Amino acid sequence: MNPNSQAFLSTSAGLPPSYERIKEEYGVVELGEPHGSASVRTTVINMPREVSVPDHVVWSLFNALFMNFCCLGFIAYAYSVKSRDRKMMGDVIGAQAYASTAKCLNISSLIFSILLIVIVIIIVSTTSVAFIEAISQRLPHSGF
Structure with a gap:
């Protein structure tokens, strides 16, 4: 050489x-x-192929900040961070397991939060309609 x-x-x-x-x-x-x-x-x-494991950190952070139903968003964020740590260490199987759990928690948090928002909108709208009808029955109608 x-x-x-x-x-x-x-x-x-x-x-x-x-x-x-x-x-x-x-x-x-x-x-x-x-x-x-x-x-x-x-x-x-x-050649080993690069395995891309989505860790769902951004989605989990959004759910933790805005749609945190029963702290599911915060727990999903913790699992997402664990998934990212496992991915950095080279443990692809562990990263996939944590990412799958984070995804399920994010979906649950999103569904429950949307249902809660819809229920609140329905309750507020029916209560306001009933309140307006009660007030209009108590006031005497002026005959114009």
Whole structure:
């Protein structure tokens, strides 16, 4: 190996590159010789794909601030943060589990909050209509 290429391959810390880490990240499979007369070796590298795990932090924060029915939004935010932490640590399965829980809590919080808002609107509108009718029956009608 050329001394110039050795300096090129070394890292900034002066240590050689870690070949063990590369072997763990990528699966290398060597295929046997082909049936032809030429001796050719083939190497297949299986590249792991990036798994995107949505952590629902923004949705959880919105539910925690605006639609916090029985603290479901706050609990969903806690699970979303746990999911993001697991994703940063590289634990994809744990991140997916926490993200799934956060999603269910966000959906529950959203549904219950919307139902609560609809019920309050119905109660206020029926009460105000009944109040206006009661007042209009007590006042004498002027005959214009």
